Amino acid sequence: MENELIKLAQKCKIASRKLAALDTNSKNILLTSMAESLNNSRDKIIAANETDLKAAEEKGLSGALVDRLRLNDDRIDSMINAIKEIVQLNDPVGEIESVKTRPNGIQVGTIRIPLGVIAIIYEARPNVTSDAAALCIKSGNGVILRGGSEAFNSNVAIVEALKSGIEESAVSPDILTFIPTTDREAMVELLKLEEYIDLVIPRGGEGLIRFVSQNSRIPVIKHYKGVCHLYVDKDADLELALNLLIDGKTSRPAVCNALETLLVHKDIADIFLPAAASVLKKKKVEIRGCGRTIEFIPDAKAATEEDYYAEYLDLIIAVKVVEDYDEAVEHIAKYGSNHTDVIATRNIFTARKFIKDVDSSSVMVNASSRFADGGELGLGAEIGISTSKLHAYGPMGLEALTTKKFIVFGEGQTRHNVEL
Amino acid sequence: MENELIKLAQKCKIASRKLAALDTNSKNILLTSMAESLNNSRDKIIAANETDLKAAEEKGLSGALVDRLRLNDDRIDSMINAIKEIVQLNDPVGEIESVKTRPNGIQVGTIRIPLGVIAIIYEARPNVTSDAAALCIKSGNGVILRGGSEAFNSNVAIVEALKSGIEESAVSPDILTFIPTTDREAMVELLKLEEYIDLVIPRGGEGLIRFVSQNSRIPVIKHYKGVCHLYVDKDADLELALNLLIDGKTSRPAVCNALETLLVHKDIADIFLPAAASVLKKKKVEIRGCGRTIEFIPDAKAATEEDYYAEYLDLIIAVKVVEDYDEAVEHIAKYGSNHTDVIATRNIFTARKFIKDVDSSSVMVNASSRFADGGELGLGAEIGISTSKLHAYGPMGLEALTTKKFIVFGEGQTRHNVEL
Numbered sequence: 001m002e003n004e005l006i007k008l009a010q011k012c013k014i015a016s017r018k019l020a021a022l023d024t025n026s027k028n029i030l031l032t033s034m035a036e037s038l039n040n041s042r043d044k045i046i047a048a049n050e051t052d053l054k055a056a057e058e059k060g061l062s063g064a065l066v067d068r069l070r071l072n073d074d075r076i077d078s079m080i081n082a083i084k085e086i087v088q089l090n091d092p093v094g095e096i097e098s099v100k101t102r103p104n105g106i107q108v109g110t111i112r113i114p115l116g117v118i119a120i121i122y123e124a125r126p127n128v129t130s131d132a133a134a135l136c137i138k139s140g141n142g143v144i145l146r147g148g149s150e151a152f153n154s155n156v157a158i159v160e161a162l163k164s165g166i167e168e169s170a171v172s173p174d175i176l177t178f179i180p181t182t183d184r185e186a187m188v189e190l191l192k193l194e195e196y197i198d199l200v201i202p203r204g205g206e207g208l209i210r211f212v213s214q215n216s217r218i219p220v221i222k223h224y225k226g227v228c229h230l231y232v233d234k235d236a237d238l239e240l241a242l243n244l245l246i247d248g249k250t251s252r253p254a255v256c257n258a259l260e261t262l263l264v265h266k267d268i269a270d271i272f273l274p275a276a277a278s279v280l281k282k283k284k285v286e287i288r289g290c291g292r293t294i295e296f297i298p299d300a301k302a303a304t305e306e307d308y309y310a311e312y313l314d315l316i317i318a319v320k321v322v323e324d325y326d327e328a329v330e331h332i333a334k335y336g337s338n339h340t341d342v343i344a345t346r347n348i349f350t351a352r353k354f355i356k357d358v359d360s361s362s363v364m365v366n367a368s369s370r371f372a373d374g375g376e377l378g379l380g381a382e383i384g385i386s387t388s389k390l391h392a393y394g395p396m397g398l399e400a401l402t403t404k405k406f407i408v409f410g411e412g413q414t415r416h417n418v419e420l
Numbered sequence: 421m422e423n424e425l426i427k428l429a430q431k432c433k434i435a436s437r438k439l440a441a442l443d444t445n446s447k448n449i450l451l452t453s454m455a456e457s458l459n460n461s462r463d464k465i466i467a468a469n470e471t472d473l474k475a476a477e478e479k480g481l482s483g484a485l486v487d488r489l490r491l492n493d494d495r496i497d498s499m500i501n502a503i504k505e506i507v508q509l510n511d512p513v514g515e516i517e518s519v520k521t522r523p524n525g526i527q528v529g530t531i532r533i534p535l536g537v538i539a540i541i542y543e544a545r546p547n548v549t550s551d552a553a554a555l556c557i558k559s560g561n562g563v564i565l566r567g568g569s570e571a572f573n574s575n576v577a578i579v580e581a582l583k584s585g586i587e588e589s590a591v592s593p594d595i596l597t598f599i600p601t602t603d604r605e606a607m608v609e610l611l612k613l614e615e616y617i618d619l620v621i622p623r624g625g626e627g628l629i630r631f632v633s634q635n636s637r638i639p640v641i642k643h644y645k646g647v648c649h650l651y652v653d654k655d656a657d658l659e660l661a662l663n664l665l666i667d668g669k670t671s672r673p674a675v676c677n678a679l680e681t682l683l684v685h686k687d688i689a690d691i692f693l694p695a696a697a698s699v700l701k702k703k704k705v706e707i708r709g710c711g712r713t714i715e716f717i718p719d720a721k722a723a724t725e726e727d728y729y730a731e732y733l734d735l736i737i738a739v740k741v742v743e744d745y746d747e748a749v750e751h752i753a754k755y756g757s758n759h760t761d762v763i764a765t766r767n768i769f770t771a772r773k774f775i776k777d778v779d780s781s782s783v784m785v786n787a788s789s790r791f792a793d794g795g796e797l798g799l800g801a802e803i804g805i806s807t808s809k810l811h812a813y814g815p816m817g818l819e820a821l822t823t824k825k826f827i828v829f830g831e832g833q834t835r836h837n838v839e840l
Binding site: 017020021100106108111113115116198213214217219237240242243244246247251279351355356357359360363365366367368370371376377378388389390391393394395404405406407408409410411412413414415416418420 | 618671
């Protein structure tokens, strides 16, 4: 397997060089052809998916997991539409920036280029196969996909369809490479191929992400979890704050930009907490609070230290009453996950300070944490969210899949006088 | 040692948060005070350096290495001036970019922030101690220094001086942390502290860099070597090309942006190569060429495959006559090191194609490879050169020591309609 993996990665790297040089029109034609091919392969994909579904049911996977795995015409439509939307996105490759002329007359600038080859390691959802492939290809990158075992047959069928859409183009179908095994040892081997793979993006649970980042010699974009905070300042507009709380906690509790912890300034706790409790209860949210929280919400559960670290992804919220702004910021620094944190305040000085003091990848003033999403922030589609600071930080769109190289134009300038 | 290292790194991380929030004026005052303190500690530093020099001579280090190690008043002046130049540089932290208003009225932008804590692992030259510390601090980052054993006493004295310059400021001297051992095991322990250190930059030989990147859980900025090419196209201005060749090869052969390989289009080889050989010989450069090179330079040595991979850092050049442009580009892709590659051509189409086809971190048209340097490219000082594409690519100035977070301002916008 090791040699086979090297060969696959090598081929992808070689093919990616041609892809990197394609202009945007050619890449868009390629993506459109991939979308059409997906459309023409519906039957095969759904048949393969049924094999996966059967196996999942036999294995006794939960209903929610089986549902995530399921493909039907609607879901294939979504995959096709996602590719079409990626066709519409602005291509960052080739953008020239900050061109300056130096005192000696050389002109210096930077130009955006693809990273090369990106490996995506993911779990259940088969739609990641087409979404990730399309984003990587639009940004000029070769892509190596390693999906989970539950969706193996579905993934193989999707990749076959996508690859047949590449066949008649100017580049080799090797730009899209699927790892034909879900074996963990093979994944570890893959993560050593730094010569051919430029970036690894794991998408899935914390366990998968830790495993990948501890075993990889290739740079990894990490997103462990989203423990997002709303801090309701003493100068907050309390109705506005309540709206942010309810949207953040209840509009979709299972996603990473949902709120997990509410921090409330002590000066307004007596008004805000009872009002919040009443709406949270109506929405069936369990409240776990500190001692002072329980003074205002007597039927709240007592929060433990673990509650403040928890990413519930469920209708539960941890609540803490803080002495002052500083305690709120310290709490976020200690328990937060560098994902998204929100302040509700009318006070411009406090807002400006919060922007500076909180170093999460998305910091929001009077807006819902649920906007921490590539689409909502205007990046177009999103390949993931990075909560570590290297290369990309926060929601990653196409630009995060590129880098910049320096370009220099001269008329023969040399650094020292040359005597021939 | 392990626990001690963790404590040091932890303290640096905590101190770095205050540093990150300092405005540019405060950071400049801090740096100026560090420079003054260096000036006041000359005697101590020179005395410590003498201990290192004596040990180096006893160990039988080469004259060049001993010279690199030596500190005198002139070299301390240079260190002080380097800090003063860093004071003058534009501070990237706080720059707000690409602010857009989304259809729902939220305002989305990005703001530059420091990375956090940067570890610099370096070899002989003691001036790296003050240069790297100043660059990291100017960009708002805590810095952990781990120097080589040859310069240990010099480094300790420099760090003491710099830290006493921090003492009277708003931040803790912990922002500058020196690892008090040159033990390899301790370095390996340091490279595991991903919780406290955000980036590792190794500066030194290929062995050190490979060791660091293979043992690090923290992202590493890599720069293995500079195998820089000059391709003299059939449409080149030959006198211009000769100037680039001589500047690139002979102005400072021991640096990474010096030329190592000359590629010559076959159509102009008969004119260019004899002219090049005559000047190269005058400059005492040894020529190692392919078969066709030797036709035009009969006394050239025969080049082996290894010659085309070699970073000579010496007065030696590998030469190859190529069939056409494509062969030149393929050669660079195969043997190059993603550092700097140059084309000499009058033809705008060939120049534009070269910019696209060669994915080195600096690609130059009719300008010397020796300009691949932070100062020459206008970045101000340089902390290193990255030849891998993640996070930074090419010469790294202050901006490469920062990242961007998303900021969002709203008036209570939510993603879904909230019913209270």
